[in-house]
Amino acid sequence: MMNRRELETQLQAFFDGSLEEADLHALQQKLRADPEARECYRDYLLLHHSLSFRAKPPVALPVIPAPPASRLLRFPRRGLLAAAAVLILSAVAGILAWNNSRRPPLSFATSPGTDISVTREFSTRQPLQGPYLEPGSRLEIGPGTMELRFTSGVRGIVRGPADLTLFSKDLLQMERGTAWFQVPAQAAGFTVSTPDLVLNEVGAEFGIVSDPAFLSEVHVFDGKIEVTNRHGRKFSKWVEAGTAQAAADNGGWQEIPAQRDRFFTSLPGVEPESNVIVSRENSMLREAYAAEASADDLLTGILPVTSGWNRDNDAGPLELTDGIHGAAFEQIPGDKVQGAWTTVGATAEYQLGSGPNGNGYNITMIRSIADWENVGFGNQAWTMEVKPVGGDWKRLVAEAYGPLNAQPLTGGGASKVTVTGKNGRLAQGIEAIKITAGRVPGSVGHAFVWREFDVFGAPTESPAAKDLPPP
Incomplete structure (x- = not known):
C-alpha cells in the first residue's frame, strides 16, 4: 500500500512531469480507489494552478520543477501562509463560480466523419453531457478536424490524428496533432504544452505541430509568443509574426519557414483528400x-x-x-x-x-x-x-x-x-x-x-x- 509520504512524492513528480510510466499507473489506481488520495490530489492541483498561473512564473510548471512536497503542504511562516491562503481562497472562489455555471471551459464541434474519443482522468463528478470538455479530459482525434472554443475567447482548429488533454481552463497539453489557435488579448495566460515545448501566449495567432517522429514546431502569424524548449537547458525564445521555430533535441531552436497553409482556420465542410x-x-x-x-x-x-x-x-x-x-x-x-x-x-x-x-x-x-x-x-x-x-x-x-x-x-x-x-x-x-x-x-x-x-x-x-x- 502507498503511504501518505509516498503519495505526496508521486504527486509532486506527476506535476513536475518526471513520474515514470509504471508509477503513473500505480498513482491512477490509488486515486480511483482512495477518496483521501483524491482529496490530496485536489490540494496539489489547486496549489499548482494558484502558484503557477497567478504568480506568473517564467514558464509553466511542467518545465520548471515545483517546490518539494513538504513545502507545498506546510507553510511554516505566517506571511507565506497568509499569501497562500489568499491565493487558495481566490482559486476556490473561481472553481466554485465555474462549478455553479452552466458554461464549461471548453466546447467543441467536428467536421463530418471525424472520429473522436473523450476520457476523463481522476474525475469523480458526473460527466458533462454534449460536446464539452472539463479539466482532466483527454481528447483523441482520428481522421478529421475539430474546432475548440474556450470560454476565455480562445479558438482553435485541430487536425487529426491528435491527442490532447485539458489540464485546466487555460492549460492544454498536446501530445500529438496539428493545431491553429487564435487568442484574444483578454485571454492572457493561455498555455499550450507538447512533449518538446511549452508555449506561453498573450494575444496572438499561431500554429503548433506535435508528432513523436519529428520536432515540435511553432508558426506565428500575428503577434508574438514566448516558447520554452523542454529538452536540455530549456532555452526560451520569442517568436515573432511571420516566423517559425522547431524545438531541437539539444534544448535549442531551429529556424524554419512559417507555413500558414499547413493549418486550417475553420472547419472544412468536406475533409480534403490527399493526393x-x-x-x-x-x-x-x-x-x-x-x-x-x-x-x-x-x-x-x-x-x-x-x-x-x-x-x-x-x-x-x-x-x-x-x-x-x-x-x-x-x-x-x-x-x-x-x-x-x-x-x-x-x-x-x-x-x-x-x-x-x-x-x-x-x-x-x-x-x-x-x-x-x-x-x-x-x-x-x-x-x-x-x-x-x-x-x-x-x-x-x-x-x-x-x-x-x-x-x-x-x-x-x-x-x-x-x-x-x-x-x-x-x-x-x-x-x-x-x-x-x-x-x-x-x-x-x-x-x-x-x-x-x-x-x-x-x-x-x-x-x-x-x-x-x-x-
Whole structure:
C-alpha cells in the first residue's frame, strides 16, 4: 500500500512531469480507489494552478520543477501562509463560480466523419453531457478536424490524428496533432504544452505541430509568443509574426519557414483528400533493396546545402543521391559508410532550378531506402518539402516507418518507402527540394542510416509548347 509520504512524492513528480510510466499507473489506481488520495490530489492541483498561473512564473510548471512536497503542504511562516491562503481562497472562489455555471471551459464541434474519443482522468463528478470538455479530459482525434472554443475567447482548429488533454481552463497539453489557435488579448495566460515545448501566449495567432517522429514546431502569424524548449537547458525564445521555430533535441531552436497553409482556420465542410499514395516494404535481409538505388533521378549530381548531419566514418548526405546503395561497414576502402547517418532535424536542400522550360519540374515519385546491420538503423523517419518556382516552401510528405526491432544487436535489416500521386503527379513546377530527418524510436540517438533518396520527375512543360496543336 502507498503511504501518505509516498503519495505526496508521486504527486509532486506527476506535476513536475518526471513520474515514470509504471508509477503513473500505480498513482491512477490509488486515486480511483482512495477518496483521501483524491482529496490530496485536489490540494496539489489547486496549489499548482494558484502558484503557477497567478504568480506568473517564467514558464509553466511542467518545465520548471515545483517546490518539494513538504513545502507545498506546510507553510511554516505566517506571511507565506497568509499569501497562500489568499491565493487558495481566490482559486476556490473561481472553481466554485465555474462549478455553479452552466458554461464549461471548453466546447467543441467536428467536421463530418471525424472520429473522436473523450476520457476523463481522476474525475469523480458526473460527466458533462454534449460536446464539452472539463479539466482532466483527454481528447483523441482520428481522421478529421475539430474546432475548440474556450470560454476565455480562445479558438482553435485541430487536425487529426491528435491527442490532447485539458489540464485546466487555460492549460492544454498536446501530445500529438496539428493545431491553429487564435487568442484574444483578454485571454492572457493561455498555455499550450507538447512533449518538446511549452508555449506561453498573450494575444496572438499561431500554429503548433506535435508528432513523436519529428520536432515540435511553432508558426506565428500575428503577434508574438514566448516558447520554452523542454529538452536540455530549456532555452526560451520569442517568436515573432511571420516566423517559425522547431524545438531541437539539444534544448535549442531551429529556424524554419512559417507555413500558414499547413493549418486550417475553420472547419472544412468536406475533409480534403490527399493526393499522396505511400507504399512501405521491409526486409530482415540487409541490402534487400540495393538494386533500386537510382543514378539518374532529379537529385543525381546536385550538391545540397546541409546542416546537422553526423559525418563520422565518412558518412554524409552526398551519399544519398549518388546511385550507390552501399554495403557492409568498411567494405570499400576509404568509404566506411556508403550512406548518410542522420541526427534529428538534419536537413539537405537541393536546388533543381527552373528547368529547360523555365517552369521547374514535375515530381512523379519518391523512393527512400534505409539499411543497417543492427539497432534499428534500418528504420526511417523524414519529411520532404518542395518549393515551386517563385513560391514558398510547402510540406509534401511526412513519413515515419519503423518495422525493425531497434533493441537487439541482431535487429538489422532494410526498409523502403515509395511515394506516388493519385493523378501520376505529386507536385508541379518545383525548383527546390528539402529533406529533414526525423526521430526513430529506440535507436541510438533516434538516428538511422539513410542509403538512398531518389526523386523522379521531368521538366514542366512551357505553357506555349503545351498549347500547340499536334503536328
